[in-house]
Amino acid sequence: NAGVTQTPKFQVLKTGQSMTLQCAQDMNHEYMSWYRQDPGMGLRLIHYSVGAGITDQGEVPNGYNVSRSTTEDFPLRLLSAAPSQTSVYFCASRDRQGAIDTQYFGPGTRLTVL
């Protein structure tokens, strides 16, 4: 079990560029989420998915797109990068069965937008 994997680990973009942050999990979890972590603000939810083909917005969705074509993958797309999107991005997954249980986090992607 690889758990939750994220690529790349580090990325530098110029303003206006687009890119996709990859997230994959091999635990057959239905719920997946993307968070951004900024200094002094904790984690904020960007988008989440409760299953393949179903996505919804979180607290800070502007400037990001997601899709969930398979259970395993949940990529996050930055449409036109802005310096305000400089952050650390975490992908997480969890099992829907039973009560909410632990979320499994990926190692994070550190993104810098110049």
Next chain:
Amino acid sequence: AQKVTQAQTEISVVEKEDVTLDCVYETRDTTYYLFWYKQPPSGELVFLIRRNSFDEQNEISGRYSWNFQKSTSSFNFTITASQVVDSAVYFCALGDMDSNYQLIWGAGTKLIIKP
């Protein structure tokens, strides 16, 4: 609205001291879940504990203990006999039905344990 407040931005103690990290939450749900995560300097997020709203029993795990009080909407975390390896940022988080159980996070408390 759901909210998690960790009023302590940074705490610094000397090794072997006990330290308590505060967490206060707001939610309208009667069923919710509270979490503590640790983020060491390496950056990964490490799950520490989950507590259900209907279970107010305090929990102890080694040097870690958690005090859940619904009457004050608090879920405080105590480290006994702190060690340098406990140095990290600690996050409290809330999951409730209104947010589809997606976690609402506090801003985190940076804990520095001095040798």
